[in-house]
Amino acid sequence: xxxxxxxxxxxxxxxxxxxxxxxxxxxxxxxxxxxxxxxxxxxxxxxxxxxxxxxxxxxxxxxxxxxxxxxxxxxxxxxxxxxxxxxxxxxxxxxxxxxxxxxxxxxxxxxxxxxxxxxxxxxxxxxxxxxxxxxxxxxxxxxxxxxxxxxxxxxxxxxxxxxxxxxxxxxxxxxxxxxxxxx
Amino acid sequence: xxxxxxxxxxxxxxxxxxxxxxxxxxxxxxxxxxxxxxxxxxxxxxxxxxxxxxxxxxxxxxxxxxxxxxxxxxxxxxxxxxxxxxxxxxxxxxxxxxxxxxxxxxxxxxxxxxxxxxxxxxxxxxxxxxxxxxxxxxxxxxxxxxxxxxxxxxxxxxxxxxxxxxxxxxxxxxxxxxxxxxx
DNA sequence: CCCAAACTGGACCATCGGTCAACTTACGCC
DNA sequence: GGCGTAAGTTGACCGATGGTCCAGTTTGGG
Numbered sequence: 001x002x003x004x005x006x007x008x009x010x011x012x013x014x015x016x017x018x019x020x021x022x023x024x025x026x027x028x029x030x031x032x033x034x035x036x037x038x039x040x041x042x043x044x045x046x047x048x049x050x051x052x053x054x055x056x057x058x059x060x061x062x063x064x065x066x067x068x069x070x071x072x073x074x075x076x077x078x079x080x081x082x083x084x085x086x087x088x089x090x091x092x093x094x095x096x097x098x099x100x101x102x103x104x105x106x107x108x109x110x111x112x113x114x115x116x117x118x119x120x121x122x123x124x125x126x127x128x129x130x131x132x133x134x135x136x137x138x139x140x141x142x143x144x145x146x147x148x149x150x151x152x153x154x155x156x157x158x159x160x161x162x163x164x165x166x167x168x169x170x171x172x173x174x175x176x177x178x179x180x181x182x183x
Numbered sequence: 184x185x186x187x188x189x190x191x192x193x194x195x196x197x198x199x200x201x202x203x204x205x206x207x208x209x210x211x212x213x214x215x216x217x218x219x220x221x222x223x224x225x226x227x228x229x230x231x232x233x234x235x236x237x238x239x240x241x242x243x244x245x246x247x248x249x250x251x252x253x254x255x256x257x258x259x260x261x262x263x264x265x266x267x268x269x270x271x272x273x274x275x276x277x278x279x280x281x282x283x284x285x286x287x288x289x290x291x292x293x294x295x296x297x298x299x300x301x302x303x304x305x306x307x308x309x310x311x312x313x314x315x316x317x318x319x320x321x322x323x324x325x326x327x328x329x330x331x332x333x334x335x336x337x338x339x340x341x342x343x344x345x346x347x348x349x350x351x352x353x354x355x356x357x358x359x360x361x362x363x364x365x366x
Numbered sequence: 367c368c369c370a371a372a373c374t375g376g377a378c379c380a381t382c383g384g385t386c387a388a389c390t391t392a393c394g395c396c
Numbered sequence: 397g398g399c400g401t402a403a404g405t406t407g408a409c410c411g412a413t414g415g416t417c418c419a420g421t422t423t424g425g426g
Contacts, residue, residue: 003392006404031383041406046384048404117343144356147343151334160300160330173327181363186372186423213413224375229415231373 010048013038017059021104026111031055056109057119063102064121067094071128084136085182091128092149092174099153100167107155117147126150136182149178193231196221200242204287209294214238239292240302246285247304250277254311267319268365274311275332275357282336283350290338300330309333319365332361 002010016038020029031052035042049055076082077090099106109119116122126146133142152174161170185193199221203212214235218225232238259265260273282289292302299305309329316325335357344353 001393001403003403005392009404030381032381035407042384043386043406044404047406052383116339140359141352141356144352145360147340148335148356148360151337151340152331154334154337156299157330157334169324169327173324173331176323177328177331177364181360184372184424188422189373192374214415215413218375225415226375226417227373235414 006048009038009040009044013040013045013048013055014059014062017055018105021108026104026108029108053109053112053114056105056112057121059105060102060109060121063098063105067098068124070094084132085178088129088132088136088178088182089175091132092178093171095125095153096167096171096174099155099158100162103155103158103162107159110155122150140181145181149174189231192221192223192227196223196228196231196238197242197245200238201288204291209287209291212291236292236295236297239288239295240304242288243285243292243304246281246288250281251307253277267315268361271312271315271319271361271365272358274315275361276354278308278336279350279354279357282338282341283345286338286341286345290342293338305333323364328364332357 013034017029017034020034020037031045032042034055035045038045045055049058070078071091071094073079077086078094080087082090110116113119117126126143129146129149130142133140133145152170157170158167161167196217200212200217203217203220214228215225217238218228221228228238232241253261254274254277256262260269261277263270265273293299296302300309309326312329312332313325316323316328335353340353341350344350
């Protein structure tokens with residue numbers, strides 16, 4: 001069980017981190033500053049989240065939960081039921097939308113992460129895409145192509161495109177690419 | 184003009200950095216250690232390369248020069264002359280080969296880099312791929328697709344695949360993807 | 367040979383992520 | 397309602413890092 005004050009602090013820390021990320025440059029958001037902004041001691045932050053990576057992962061996870069639910073048990077075309085090709089397209093649309101609304105958070109996580117490809121989120125997304133790809137185009141090396149497609153969501157590119165408000169272009173481009181691949 | 188001793192130190196520093204990267208974990212390769220391994224003072228390293236990013240970029244550039252030359256003025260299919268689709272395939276084969284032989288260096292550069300997409304190397308590769316893509320498939324958003332394809336070379340994925348000796352799979356997968364796209 | 371410019375080295379600095387031991391607080395239980 | 401204790405909190409502290417600075421050394425053109 002988590003004590004009430006602990007839960008309150010956890011939320012305060014997450015909120016403060018997000019706030020700092022959205023108003024300051026990533027390199028300016030140190031653990032000290034997060035603690036100060038959240039109104040807690042630095043020790044508390046580490047006690048709660050283990051390390052910087054843990055903090056950022058928790059932040060990403062809080063933003064990603066909704067999507068995971070929709071994919072696992074929501075209505076088609078995102079959830080089960082629709083043809084694989086349509087689910088794929090819907091999934092990438094959804095992830096791009098999510099990522100563009102949270103670029104800073106994603107970037108912070110990537111930067112703090114020692115092994116992106118092993119993070120639970122990446123693993124689950126990769127498994128999902130691989131599955132759909134296998135169903136839609138059995139002749140492909142689905143596992144690999146899934147990596148390639150997911151690589152498009154790297155925060156580098158997202159930031160680059162977001163700066164000029166072109167995230168629609170990314171969605172459209174990826175969509176047409178998937179379409180062409182599966183034809 | 185660069186003085187003789189300065190040139191000697193520059194080479195020693197680059198050699199030492201590479202040596203350290205190949206034998207130690209990336210996080211263990213600090214600027215102090217590089218300086219010590221090269222047998223020079225830390226100040227010299229910074230005087231020469233400005234900062235960590237500059238060091239790593241110089242290292243990557245030294246490894247990439249050969250490929251750039253081959254692309255600009257070497258024999259087809261890598262150099263000018265061959266049909267765009269073939270040049271594209273040849274280019275990615277070459278880059279993957281290069282990257283797999285220098286993963287550690289690439290990873291170090293990416294990690295030290297504040298803005299990968301603006302680095303001269305990325306920019307020139309992106310321009311090259313965009314040009315070929317435009318010629319081979321005018322209906323695509325070449326600029327964007329070029330970003331997506333180049334994203335496949337991220338050191339994350341390269342490291343992941345290299346650990347199990349699967350870089351051929353990457354080359355093959357990317358090749359089939361390009362082929363499918365241009366058909 | 368001489369001297370200005372280029373280069374060098376390493377002590378020094380601010381800052382960072384992370385630890386820890388002393389202290390405080392919440393809450394299940396009687 | 398009080399109480400004991402497990403859980404939580406804190407900030408001083410630590411070692412390491414990237415980067416600065418300047419007093420001293422070296423180089424090579426005139």
